[in-house]
Amino acid sequence: MRREAVNARPNATRLVQSQGLVYTKPADSPDPTDNYWPDDRYYSFTDKEIQLLDTAARDVFNMCCEAADYLVDHPGIITANMGIPQFAVDQIVKSWDREPAWGSIYGRFDVCFGGLDHPDERLRVPRFYEFNADTPTSLVEAASIQWLWLEQTGHGNDQFNSITEDLIKAWKRNLTLIDEKLGHHATVHFAVAEGDYIGEDTMNTTLLLDTCQQAGWKTKTMLVEEIGLGPDGRFYDAQDEHIDVIFKLYPWEFMMDQDFAKACFKDMEIIGRQNEAGNYTGGTIWIEAPYKMLWSNKAIFAILWDLFKEDPRSKWLLPTYFDHDELPATFTKFARKPIFAREGADITLEADGQIIQDMKTGEYGKEGYILQELSLLPEFKNSAGVAHYPVIGLWFVDGEPAGMGIREDVTPITTNCSAFAPHSISDVPVNYESQPIPDLDEIEASLRLDAYHEAAESKVVLDYIQSVVT
Numbered sequence: 001m002r003r004e005a006v007n008a009r010p011n012a013t014r015l016v017q018s019q020g021l022v023y024t025k026p027a028d029s030p031d032p033t034d035n036y037w038p039d040d041r042y043y044s045f046t047d048k049e050i051q052l053l054d055t056a057a058r059d060v061f062n063m064c065c066e067a068a069d070y071l072v073d074h075p076g077i078i079t080a081n082m083g084i085p086q087f088a089v090d091q092i093v094k095s096w097d098r099e100p101a102w103g104s105i106y107g108r109f110d111v112c113f114g115g116l117d118h119p120d121e122r123l124r125v126p127r128f129y130e131f132n133a134d135t136p137t138s139l140v141e142a143a144s145i146q147w148l149w150l151e152q153t154g155h156g157n158d159q160f161n162s163i164t165e166d167l168i169k170a171w172k173r174n175l176t177l178i179d180e181k182l183g184h185h186a187t188v189h190f191a192v193a194e195g196d197y198i199g200e201d202t203m204n205t206t207l208l209l210d211t212c213q214q215a216g217w218k219t220k221t222m223l224v225e226e227i228g229l230g231p232d233g234r235f236y237d238a239q240d241e242h243i244d245v246i247f248k249l250y251p252w253e254f255m256m257d258q259d260f261a262k263a264c265f266k267d268m269e270i271i272g273r274q275n276e277a278g279n280y281t282g283g284t285i286w287i288e289a290p291y292k293m294l295w296s297n298k299a300i301f302a303i304l305w306d307l308f309k310e311d312p313r314s315k316w317l318l319p320t321y322f323d324h325d326e327l328p329a330t331f332t333k334f335a336r337k338p339i340f341a342r343e344g345a346d347i348t349l350e351a352d353g354q355i356i357q358d359m360k361t362g363e364y365g366k367e368g369y370i371l372q373e374l375s376l377l378p379e380f381k382n383s384a385g386v387a388h389y390p391v392i393g394l395w396f397v398d399g400e401p402a403g404m405g406i407r408e409d410v411t412p413i414t415t416n417c418s419a420f421a422p423h424s425i426s427d428v429p430v431n432y433e434s435q436p437i438p439d440l441d442e443i444e445a446s447l448r449l450d451a452y453h454e455a456a457e458s459k460v461v462l463d464y465i466q467s468v469v470t
Helices: 012-018 047-073 075-081 086-096 139-153 163-182 200-215 261-270 290-294 299-308 312-316 440-447 459-469
Strands: 002-005 041-045 106-112 127-132 187-192 218-223 245-249 285-287 320-322 333-338 348-351 354-358 369-373 387-397 400-409 419-421 423-425
Touching: 012 440, 041 047, 041 419, 047 075, 047 086, 047 106, 047 127, 047 290, 047 299, 047 312, 047 387, 047 400, 075 086, 075 299, 086 261, 086 290, 127 299, 139 163, 139 200, 139 387, 139 400, 139 419, 163 200, 163 245, 163 285, 163 387, 163 400, 187 200, 200 218, 200 245, 261 285, 299 312, 299 320, 299 369, 400 423
Parallel strands: 041 423, 187 218, 187 245, 245 285
Antiparallel strands: 002 041, 106 127, 106 387, 320 369, 333 348, 333 369, 348 354, 387 400, 400 419
16 A cells, blocks of 8 residues: 555646536635645555455444344344434334345445555554444545546556446345335435535435436435425425435434434335325335444444454454443543544544544534544655545445545544545556546536536536536
């Protein structure tokens, strides 16, 4: 694993904006997302390192599945230690017990790893921080933008990346089973919350929508705030169309605080119901499935450690405890994390009573905290001697490893503004066809969206994207 400095492509920021990464700005921009895609560095891996990450990811995912089996048999742990209300438990259990499984598309593990040749032996073994199992972003850059970068630059022979193709297959498998449950070919709604001023949630959702359409299903876009609860206790969009299936880039823990939360779970009890005429009168299917609350919750890693600390697969885990647990005397270096938190907020890093980094905001933490053994990210210095700390995001699609993306920052805690760096594999056969780098005229032509409005499903989405990049 190496951090390689390269020359940025001409007009790189405008180029990646034209490819869908609308939430990056030039390096001199005052916007907080400036230089999110710098285009002047990448990480190179060996095939052996990629295979190690794949093996570790499969082991940790399997432990998560075994932990879910345990938790649905011990629901008291869910409500006592995971900040999940009692009214959600029944549907968590039912969504987990579906056979064959359906209702979950994707997720991302965040991993600490420095490569097999790293001078620090600790960093030669992948260690898993958390599972972004409900609403992970950085999907556009991981699935699409970094692959286009590889084709246009030739910096490497291949990439750990089958995300787009796997998403299409995942939608097809899941929605085929869902159609059988509903008794008809569903339209899939896609929803983001209002206030997405930089376009990140919109574009991540748009990629998922596009792969759903490629799988063969009709889609419809909406805001989370437009979801309406009808007098029959069922959910409808702004055009009074029943929402049979919806992907929401909106976390379950946020939904638990909404006025309609209990109605949402009550409505799930009638999924699949039809009247005598064969019309669908049942409830809404939400993607991701309710059971993903067990994994998107940082408490899962305290549970994993408790269940598997004697298991050989625990080598991929960091010792993790609830903050109310009795801690080992030797446990003096740790990260304190809220069980619900985002973008590095309210995390503190502590070593032997000294604070290394404090990201307290007061926004998160009311549901409790975990303490995870401190495992600082590897440090890679650039030519100016500035340290960068990369975290590896390992993508899972429909229960299988699908790819990787890297975020790096100049501090050990990764935040919303941490830069994205592409990656490649150095020692395998070349697995792509080289593509030319578009010139500025070609880039600007692709950003003129007027020609697409008439054929587009939602002119509002295209207008919004245009306003972000111009």
